[in-house]
Amino acid sequence: MIEIIQLTKKFEQFAAVDNLSFNVEEGEVLGFLGPNGAGKSTTMKVITGFLSPSGGSVTVDGYDITKNPIEAKALIGYLPEGAPSYGDMTTIEFLNFIAEIRGFRGEQKTLRVQHVIKEVVLESVAQQTIETLSKGFKRRVGLAQAIMHDPKVLILDEPTDGLDPNQKHHVRELIKNLAKDKIVIISTHILEEVTAVCSRAIIIADGKIVADGTPSKLESQSKYHHAVSVRLNQEYDLAADLVGVPDIGAVEKEEVNSFVILANNATPIFAQVSEIAQSKQWPVTEFHVNRGQLEDVFRAVTAQTQGGE
Amino acid sequence: MGNLGIIFRRELSSYFATPLAYIFIVIFLITNGIFTFDMGGFYLRGQADLLPFFSFHPWLYLFMVPAIAMTLWADERKTGTIELLLTLPIKLSEAVIGKFLAAWILMGIALALTFPIWITVNYLGDPDNGVIVAGYLGSWFMAGGFLAIGSCMSACTKNSVIAFILTVAICFTFVIMGSPILLNAFPEWVPQFLVDAFTALGFLTHFDSISKGVLDIRDILYFTVFITAWLFASAIVIEMKKAN
Numbered sequence: 001m002i003e004i005i006q007l008t009k010k011f012e013q014f015a016a017v018d019n020l021s022f023n024v025e026e027g028e029v030l031g032f033l034g035p036n037g038a039g040k041s042t043t044m045k046v047i048t049g050f051l052s053p054s055g056g057s058v059t060v061d062g063y064d065i066t067k068n069p070i071e072a073k074a075l076i077g078y079l080p081e082g083a084p085s086y087g088d089m090t091t092i093e094f095l096n097f098i099a100e101i102r103g104f105r106g107e108q109k110t111l112r113v114q115h116v117i118k119e120v121v122l123e124s125v126a127q128q129t130i131e132t133l134s135k136g137f138k139r140r141v142g143l144a145q146a147i148m149h150d151p152k153v154l155i156l157d158e159p160t161d162g163l164d165p166n167q168k169h170h171v172r173e174l175i176k177n178l179a180k181d182k183i184v185i186i187s188t189h190i191l192e193e194v195t196a197v198c199s200r201a202i203i204i205a206d207g208k209i210v211a212d213g214t215p216s217k218l219e220s221q222s223k224y225h226h227a228v229s230v231r232l233n234q235e236y237d238l239a240a241d242l243v244g245v246p247d248i249g250a251v252e253k254e255e256v257n258s259f260v261i262l263a264n265n266a267t268p269i270f271a272q273v274s275e276i277a278q279s280k281q282w283p284v285t286e287f288h289v290n291r292g293q294l295e296d297v298f299r300a301v302t303a304q305t306q307g308g309e
Numbered sequence: 310m311g312n313l314g315i316i317f318r319r320e321l322s323s324y325f326a327t328p329l330a331y332i333f334i335v336i337f338l339i340t341n342g343i344f345t346f347d348m349g350g351f352y353l354r355g356q357a358d359l360l361p362f363f364s365f366h367p368w369l370y371l372f373m374v375p376a377i378a379m380t381l382w383a384d385e386r387k388t389g390t391i392e393l394l395l396t397l398p399i400k401l402s403e404a405v406i407g408k409f410l411a412a413w414i415l416m417g418i419a420l421a422l423t424f425p426i427w428i429t430v431n432y433l434g435d436p437d438n439g440v441i442v443a444g445y446l447g448s449w450f451m452a453g454g455f456l457a458i459g460s461c462m463s464a465c466t467k468n469s470v471i472a473f474i475l476t477v478a479i480c481f482t483f484v485i486m487g488s489p490i491l492l493n494a495f496p497e498w499v500p501q502f503l504v505d506a507f508t509a510l511g512f513l514t515h516f517d518s519i520s521k522g523v524l525d526i527r528d529i530l531y532f533t534v535f536i537t538a539w540l541f542a543s544a545i546v547i548e549m550k551k552a553n
Contacts, residue, residue, distance in 0.1 A: 081389075084392060089319075098397075
């Protein structure tokens with residue numbers, strides 16, 4: 001378990017991380033979201049022991065990262081932002097180096113390195129120097145070193161940044177497979193990723209937590225939660241038919257003949273709208289319920305802080 | 310093998326993975342040859358010793374060692390690998406010493422490859438080989454002193470060129486500390502013990518006596534303490550500056 005208590009990191013007067021507290025349990029995949037400069041990377045750098053906190057504490061399985069750094073770091077696998085690695089080494093040399101530092105020797109080391117190479121599909125570039133690799137492969141080399149010692153805690157700073165859709169899919173599958181009985185924290189600003197792999201999401205802005213919950217719980221905070229989208233094949237004034245129905249809120253026009261009917265009080269309105277549509281014989285071609293978009297929530301909770309700048 | 314050894318091996322093999330180590334060694338050997346035989350008057354002196362060879366080393370190291378040292382930490386910061394390295398379960402001291410040792414051994418290899426000069430002097434005459442061994446040892450320790458300064462300067466900046474210039478400047482100061490040019494510049498009223506203390510901090514004071522065959526434990530101790538102090542300073546600078 002990771003316990004983060006009142007964590008603060010100041011750079012001179014500026015607080016990049018401001019009094020942050022949260023716990024992460026085994027089996028959780030935590031998505032760490034926030035606009036650029038919100039303090040995501042700084043938080044990760046403090047959790048992994050790269051930067052020392054200005055206040056508060058980080059405890060990994062009972063080991064305090066500042067008091068017992070070696071023990072705590074041994075439990076963590078970390079992919080820093082941009083997946084840095086030693087460019088003049090070949091993939092296999094680099095992974096051997098990491099394996100040795102992680103305490104593997106001899107036969108065990110060879111097996112472990114072979115295992116991670118297979119896991120992240122690096123066989124084809126094992127003998128190439130890292131600086132000659134494409135961005136996707138470099139990212140995978142970074143992932144390989146992070147999972148070398150099968151760590152209890154996996155911290156990945158933007159693991160899919162700059163990858164093509166296939167590679168992204170692959171990395172996400174990998175994270176899902178790894179996640180069992182582990183703690184995974186990934187930072188990202190790709191919101192679909194959170195819905196795809198995370199069991200929990202924290203949104204931070206200006207170093208503070210502004211939202212915390214499962215992705216579906218966060219989605220339900222969206223004003224589009226339970227909203228009904230309707231597309232018609234000819235012009236028709238929907239709004240007139242809906243006036244006075246208590247659970248139905250505003251009607252937004254998206255494009256010509258395409259509308260979104262918002263729900264008031266977060267109640268399902270599908271049945272009501274569908275009934276009205278049938279009785280009034282709307283010329284419907286498409287009709288579906290929205291789950292709500294994480295993006296809306298993200299924008300809503302981070303907007304104030306952005307505006308204040 | 311401990312973490313220090315693992316880091317040491319990685320660093321040393323990365324010197325040889327690129328042309329860097331080879332170019333360094335070749336240039337080192339060529340300039341040594343020119344200094345010793347052409348400018349040092351190796352033959353003209355008619356003496357079977359390596360004094361002309363060693364006496365140029367401080368000036369040679371002044372540019373060669375910073376070239377090796379400048380990337381030690383500056384490149385780690387620039388490429389971001391410092392974040393990888395320092396989040397591994399190792400002590401900062403293991404990283405600092407491991408990197409330093411790798412560069413120091415590279416210097417040692419370059420120095421050892423000047424052995425043809427030693428063979429030549431043995432072929433031509435009958436030198437005191439003990440003095441020569443002491444000279445090599447002294448030279449290597451002095452290179453370590455330069456390197457430790459370079460390690461600290463490299464930790465100060467992301468830019469390896471700046472690290473190079475800073476290292477050259479500071480090394481130059483330590484080289485000329487014991488030289489008459491600087492000593493004459495002291496006004497009369499400065500007490501003698503201060504001048505002596507100042508001289509005692511210079512490289513040349515210690516290197517000269519070693520290269521003449523006087524292997525005093527105090528000179529070796531001087532370089533050891535000097536290296537330790539600068540490596541300690543490197544660790545402090547890395548700790549302070551890793552955030553930006």
